[in-house]
Amino acid sequence: MNVHDRAKVDEASVLRNRDAGSLLIRATDVSKIYEMGEQTVRALDGVSLDIAEGEFVAIMGASGSGKSTMMNLIGALDRPTSGTLTINGRDIGALSSDDLADLRNKTIGFVFQQFNLLARTPALRQVMLPLLYAQPRPPDIEALARHRLDQVGLISRLDHHPRQLSGGQQQRVAIARALVNNPKILLADEPTGALDSKTSEDIMALFTDLNKDGITVILVTHEAEIAAFAQRRIHFRDGRITEDEGRGPASVLAGGAR
Amino acid sequence: MTLLDSLAIAWTALRSNLLRSILTTLGIVIGVASVIVLVAVGSGARSEVERQIAALGSNMLVVFSGSSRVMGRAAGAGTDLPLAESDMAAIRDKVPGVVAISGQLNGSGPVVFGNNNWTTTISGIHADFATVRDWPIVSGRDFTPQDIRGTAKVALIGETVVKQLFPGEEPVGATIRVKNAPFQVVGVLGTKGPSSFGRDQDDLILLPMTTARGQIIGKSQVQTDQVGQIYIKFSDGTDLKEAGEDIETLLRQRRRIQPGAEDSFSVRNLAEFMKARTEVLSTMTYLLAATSIISLIVGGIGIMNIMLVSVTERTREIGLRMAVGGRSGDIMRQFLVEAVTLCLIGGIFGTVLGAAAAAIVANAAQWPVLISPSVIGLALGSAAITGIVFGYFPARRAASLNPIDALRSE
Incomplete structure (x- = not known):
């Protein structure tokens, strides 16, 4: 696996080098503080972080480490309490809810542990969902959805409802949905948490392929085996980054000396 | 998200809880049916009364012998004189119009x-x-x-x-x-x-x-x-009240009735009498209107209740929609469309039910059935308004969900 993996990493590095310098996410001294009754919880405590386009990053940490909060911020689902976070050049602390929705729609594709597919809805319509919210709406959204289902190997299942699909197939539908609006970031939150190890490996292989094609993959996980697929692993504990391993030349270049 | 998309989503959601949707919409069905019955029967009855007034003859007064207050009081002997040809001739000659x-x-x-x-x-x-x-x-x-x-x-x-x-x-x-x-x-x-x-x-x-x-x-x-x-x-434009008073004066003179004594005859405007009945009818109409408003409100509260349940059940779905780019406005509109769709479906069934009920009532009372497009418009309009009014609160609750919490909910 090591040799195989290394080869993939090398290819990815080549790609990243081609895009070197295009910074996608920059967190500067980001904190997130929750008030819970009398208690104040510092979920993120002054985190700074750069992620360049084309990277394959795993965000790791135990529960309560701040990794989920970081994911919510990178996913433009939330705004930082202090510090600045820019995604694709836009400061999410300064955006309205509607602008955040548009940013999520166009720039970020979400993949969840529990797939979050709509009940009683065929795969094709699941994948079309983000396009229904796109403004302006691209022409022929059905063809776009079909293309993405083909890409994840489910073109023969486009009429199937979630109940008629296996867990791995459901997650593939969810990935097709995440890709359909051609986002820059694929943000996956424990994407293999509900899958067996064989299926998990298939899904991770798919992420690796997608990353090779140029999309930035950010993986939130607590499993080291899954994180091993990523080229770069960022460890969180108590709301801070404790380790940032495998930081590629691209992000070093993009981020400079920080 | 277009209105058509919202409609498709609403339809899927309503169909997936078919029994619940049907039961919820019953209140609206009854409310709308009573609106239809109210207007159809009300206007049918009114047109019937108008027909009866027209059948009496227009600009007409009737003179009866006997006091208008004979009921409950013994009329004095000889006061109940019959009306005679000579009375008729006198009225024709002396009362203008x-x-x-x-x-x-x-x-x-x-x-x-x-x-x-x-x-x-x-x-x-x-x-x-x-x-x-x-x-x-x-x-x-x-x-x-x-x-x-x-x-x-x-x-x-x-x-x-x-x-x-x-x-x-x-x-x-x-x-x-x-x-x-x-x-x-x-x-x-x-x-x-x-x-x-x-x-x-x-x-x-x-x-x-x-x-x-x-x-x-x-x-x-x-x-x-x-x-x-x-x-x-009387000729058109004659003041029938004045004409009636003229007749009364004339007949009192002819019968030599002392001032202060009761008339031994009565002059009536039957059309006025019928109009008074129309007013009774409109009182009934108000009552029916109150009934339909109340059932629409009760039905609307049912809609609101079930929409709140639906928002709670579908919190994760709402979270997902927000994560993939749904704006608050999109979510709001989706749930409003759902509430209005539910009410409109109830409205359509209510219209059919109400039309049938109105036809039965009209048939029994031998009134004309009056179900015009504007009545149906009114009924469906009030159903839609009920949907908007009572769907607003649940829809706003859905739209104001935090996407993170919504995604995390079970």
Whole structure:
């Protein structure tokens, strides 16, 4: 696996080098503080972080480490309490809810542990969902959805409802949905948490392929085996980054000396 | 997200909880059905009353003998003088605006033609009767003043009598026997339909006043110049209230009634009387309107309740929609569309149910059924408004969810 993996990493590095310098996410001294009754919880405590386009990053940490909060911020689902976070050049602390929705729609594709597919809805319509919210709406959204289902190997299942699909197939539908609006970031939150190890490996292989094609993959996980697929692993504990391993030349270049 | 997308989502959501959707919408069904019944029956009844008023004859006053306050009070001897030809003549000569005037003296008895016989109302009238009552002669001719003066043995017959005595035959020119005396039918009266009290107004025959009084109705009981009631038609624009007062003054003088004493007759405007009944009807209409508003409110609360349940159940779905780019406005609109769709479906069923109920009521009461497109528009409109009003709160709750919490919910 090591040799195989290394080869993939090398290819990815080549790609990243081609895009070197295009910074996608920059967190500067980001904190997130929750008030819970009398208690104040510092979920993120002054985190700074750069992620360049084309990277394959795993965000790791135990529960309560701040990794989920970081994911919510990178996913433009939330705004930082202090510090600045820019995604694709836009400061999410300064955006309205509607602008955040548009940013999520166009720039970020979400993949969840529990797939979050709509009940009683065929795969094709699941994948079309983000396009229904796109403004302006691209022409022929059905063809776009079909293309993405083909890409994840489910073109023969486009009429199937979630109940008629296996867990791995459901997650593939969810990935097709995440890709359909051609986002820059694929943000996956424990994407293999509900899958067996064989299926998990298939899904991770798919992420690796997608990353090779140029999309930035950010993986939130607590499993080291899954994180091993990523080229770069960022460890969180108590709301801070404790380790940032495998930081590629691209992000070093993009981020400079920080 | 277009309206059509929202509709498709709403439809899927409603169908996936079919029984719940149906039960929820029942309140709206009932509310809308009562709106339909209310308007259809209300306007049907009103048009029926208007028809009855028109059937009475327009610009008309009626003089009855006997005090209008006879009920519950013993009238003094001799105060209940019958109305006479001379009273009629005096009214015609002295009250301004009289166009036509006729007495009507009622009796009843058997009428025979061939093997058919029928007991009906027999009325003695003057030549102007058809004009006064706006009652057309549909075949044959009306009475002439000569018929009246000459105590002619002629008759005008109502539609019901035609049906009873002349099934499939031409009545005009035939000779019928009224209380065993031969009369020639000279004309047939147009159909008036039932009166406001349900009496068949077409079940009668009319004879010249003079003939009827002398030979048919009273003989011994009736005084020689008695005329029964007096119907007076006034020219358009006559103030009927003033005319009524003129008649009252005139008749009090003629009967030498002392100031302060009760009238021994009464002057009535039947159309006014009918209009008063219309007002009773509109009171009932308000009552029905209140009922339908209440059921729409109750139905709306049911909708709100079930929409809140739906928002709670679908919190994760809402979170997902927000994560993939749904704006608060999109979520809000989706749930509003869902509530309105639910109400409109209820509205359509309610319209059908209400139309059926209105048809049954109208059929039973022999009113015309009045279900116009505007009534259906009103009914569906009120259903839609109910959906918007009661869907607003659940929709706003859905739209104001935090996507992170929504995604994390079970």
